[in-house]
Amino acid sequence: RKEVEQDPGPFNVPEGATVAFNCTYSNSASQSFFWYRQDCRKEPKLLMSVYSSGNEDGRFTAQLNRASQYISLLIRDSKLSDSATYLCVVNHGGYNKLIFGAGTRLAVHP
């Protein structure tokens, strides 16, 4: 079983749509959680950290369910510029070792 599993995608949505990505992780000792964004042929960039209480940053909302070992990302009012691959990332252990999911590709069309 992969340590971090994501919807493979691709998700093709029109501008203005709401889209949700899911992610599960296998290590119950995982301590911190992130969503990174990676544009085609570019490096990953942190989109947002994910907290137990859930957190929102503009059009983006992240949720964490530790009991189910499940993380989600909701994007509202999708923009063309949101087209990218979204990486679910988990940190477990006492040091900064990130485990990446394979990513979910999002394509927003006019």
Add this chain to the structure above:
Amino acid sequence: ETGVTQTPRHLVMGMTNKKSLKCEQHLGHNAMYWYKQSAKKPLELMFVYNFKEQTENNSVPSRFSPECPNSSHLFLHLHTLQPEDSALYLCASSREGSGAQETQYFGPGTRLLVL
């Protein structure tokens, strides 16, 4: 952004060549990382350096040899690579390598092709 730079950006090498990848961070961080991203696979952590000391070697073959002369520079020395080593090699840095919440900042990567 020029927080983390990597050179070269593209590299083609034969299986008998020796080459080095360079990473430099201008963020005042103390931890640096090498990752490998192969086509259609997740990013894989290769090495972690914290305050110039290697703290993680993720079972990487010895044909990859990292070097961290100071907290700002990280090298990956390559020799006798195989075609399956062709990938995007990403460097990252963070304030330190021991905090679970530390954000890692990535360089643009070196796209390596081994012939």
